[in-house]
Amino acid sequence: xxxxxxxxxxxxxxxxxxxxxxxxxxxxxxxxxxxxxxxxxxxxxxxxxxxxxxxxxxxxxxxxxxxxxxxxxxxxxxxxxxxxxxxxxxxxxxxxxxxxxxxxxxxxxxxxxxxxxxxxxxxxxxxxxxxxxxxxxxxxxxxxxxxxxxxxxxxxxxxxxxxxxxxxxxxxxxxxxxxxxxxxxxxxxxxxxxxxxxxxxx
Amino acid sequence: xxxxxxxxxxxxxxxxxxxxxxxxxxxxxxxxxxxxxxxxxxxxxxxxxxxxxxxxxxxxxxxxxxxxxxxxxxxxxxxxxxxxxxxxxxxxxxxxxxxxxxxxxxxxxxxxxxxxxxxxxxxxxxxxxxxxxxxxxxxxxxxxxxxxxxxxxxxxxxxxxxxxxxxxxxxxxxxxxxxxxxxxxxxxxxxxxxxxxxxxxxxxxxxxxxxxxxxxxxxxxxxxxxxxxxxxxxxxxxxxxxxxxxxxxxxxxxxxxxxxxxxxxxxxxxxxxxxxxxxxxxxxxxxxxxxxxxxxxxxxxxxxxxxxxxxxxxxxxxxxxx
Numbered sequence: 202x203x204x205x206x207x208x209x210x211x212x213x214x215x216x217x218x219x220x221x222x223x224x225x226x227x228x229x230x231x232x233x234x235x236x237x238x239x240x241x242x243x244x245x246x247x248x249x250x251x252x253x254x255x256x257x258x259x260x261x262x263x264x265x266x267x268x269x270x271x272x273x274x275x276x277x278x279x280x281x282x283x284x285x286x287x288x289x290x291x292x293x294x295x296x297x298x299x300x301x302x303x304x305x306x307x308x309x310x311x312x313x314x315x316x317x318x319x320x321x322x323x324x325x326x327x328x329x330x331x332x333x334x335x336x337x338x339x340x341x342x343x344x345x346x347x348x349x350x351x352x353x354x355x356x357x358x359x360x361x362x363x364x365x366x367x368x369x370x371x372x373x374x375x376x377x378x379x380x381x382x383x384x385x386x387x388x389x390x391x392x393x394x395x396x397x398x399x400x401x402x403x
Numbered sequence: 404x405x406x407x408x409x410x411x412x413x414x415x416x417x418x419x420x421x422x423x424x425x426x427x428x429x430x431x432x433x434x435x436x437x438x439x440x441x442x443x444x445x446x447x448x449x450x451x452x453x454x455x456x457x458x459x460x461x462x463x464x465x466x467x468x469x470x471x472x473x474x475x476x477x478x479x480x481x482x483x484x485x486x487x488x489x490x491x492x493x494x495x496x497x498x499x500x501x502x503x504x505x506x507x508x509x510x511x512x513x514x515x516x517x518x519x520x521x522x523x524x525x526x527x528x529x530x531x532x533x534x535x536x537x538x539x540x541x542x543x544x545x546x547x548x549x550x551x552x553x554x555x556x557x558x559x560x561x562x563x564x565x566x567x568x569x570x571x572x573x574x575x576x577x578x579x580x581x582x583x584x585x586x587x588x589x590x591x592x593x594x595x596x597x598x599x600x601x602x603x604x605x606x607x608x609x610x611x612x613x614x615x616x617x618x619x620x621x622x623x624x625x626x627x628x629x630x631x632x633x634x635x636x637x638x639x640x641x642x643x644x645x646x647x648x649x650x651x652x653x654x655x656x657x658x659x660x661x662x663x664x665x666x667x668x669x670x671x672x673x674x675x676x677x678x679x680x681x682x683x684x685x686x687x688x689x690x691x692x693x694x695x696x697x698x699x700x701x702x703x704x705x706x707x708x709x710x711x712x713x714x715x716x717x718x719x720x721x722x723x724x725x
Binding site: 216218219220222223224226227230248249251252253254255256257258259322323325326328329340344345350351361364365366368369370372373375376379 | 405407408409412413415416417419420421438439440441442443445446447448449450451452453454455456457524528530562
């Protein structure tokens with residue numbers, strides 16, 4: 202797809218960042234939101250903070266040095282919080298002191314983070330399958346079969362405008378689902394279907 | 404989800420179609436207006452890109468799958484127009500649209516070229532990894548999940564569904580409900596390797612003689628009804644499935660066997676010029692598409708000459724004119 206963003210990386214770098222965010226950050230967003238709620242962040246402030254966190258990721262010049270993306274994400278959110286407290290932009294959250302006390306004890310790596318390709322596929326297909334009927338058809342053609350927007354419109358005999366609307370609607374639902382349940386679902390699926398690979402070294 | 408998040412998904416959708424200069428500028432204005440817009444847009448676009456994983460996770464071409472899809476859509480359109488004639492337009496377009504999802508992936512044929520490896524998600528959420536120079540024809544019905552292994556080798560991670568057995572058919576049959584296993588066709592039968600769960604295997608000639616294999620077991624199931632020997636060698640099973648990572652792992656295989664293995668994956672064939680070398684045993688791990696590296700390793704390990712031409716690598720002679 203065309204990336205026309207001027208803030209942050211462009212071209213290949215943007216592509217790499219998107220892949221990184223999609224695979225390493227998004228799956229932890231639900232846990233991050235839970236953590237923020239536990240810290241006392243009000244529900245209506247959550248989205249603002251999460252958006253701010255993602256915006257920070259745009260400033261990353263490289264991310265291959267991030268060994269534990271989950272911990273990185275939480276640290277990043279913590280910094281956003283601290284800053285907001287300092288600017289008293291968000292007044293309803295805990296004090297800076299409380300925040301520091303909380304530390305990073307529960308930010309350890311997620312043991313199930315290495316999902317098998319099948320678990321990953323099941324997750325992605327599950328997201329698509331959970332969509333309302335027409336939405337699902339659009340996503341199946343676009344994502345499972347790789348058709349363009351115009352091709353999808355033609356295939357389903359609907360206007361491109363409707364494909365666009367369904368795309369936005371479906372993406373919105375998927376993001377909402379990931380924000381609520383995302384990683385919990387992944388974990389359950391991984392333990393049930395994950396397979397171990399034994400490496401024969403010598 | 405906030406209004407900003409909704410706007411972000413709308414922009415992702417809009418920028419995916421034909422984008423006019425006007426739209427582009429409108430987007431820039433929105434995007435630059437607020438760091439939260441930038442964050443929300445990154446998040447939405449990342450989710451959109453992440454969904455691409457639903458597409459064939461393959462090294463190979465998607466051209467074939469695309470052609471098959473076009474064919475099916477053509478049929479779908481015909482059936483839609485037929486229904487338009489018969490019934491109300493709304494009802495017709497709905498049924499037609501439902502049919503797409505159904506028709507799309509129930510039948511599927513996947514063929515790989517030499518050196519190609521493709522992992523294909525199937526409609527029932529199983530995954531088929533199709534090795535070099537192989538072909539599978541998939542047919543999903545409510546009663547049975549049927550995969551014809553037309554030639555070559557494939558590994559299946561089968562989604563659990565006790566109601567609908569998953570059967571792989573060559574000259575022999577392998578049946579599973581939810582498990583992971585591979586089948587490789589050979590002269591006179593097929594190798595069956597199980598990495599997870601349990602499968603049943605039998606020859607079409609004698610349905611009564613069935614063998615049961617569990618994880619870590621392997622067996623050669625012959626076409627002619629004979630006694631099938633099942634062995635438990637989990638490391639061996641994993642080793643022989645290293646092609647899934649595009650590797651060939653040798654654990655005391657003979658040079659002849661190793662060369663045959665490399666030749667499955669490459670049009671540039673390896674030839675052993677000196678028959679006396681064939682029985683030499685080798686240990687090591689290689690990429691399937693790097694026969695040159697393998698040949699050089701052999702040269703060092705066995706201290707034998709190796710020569711190369713455009714289409715061949717010759718082990719055991721210094722002169723390329725064989």
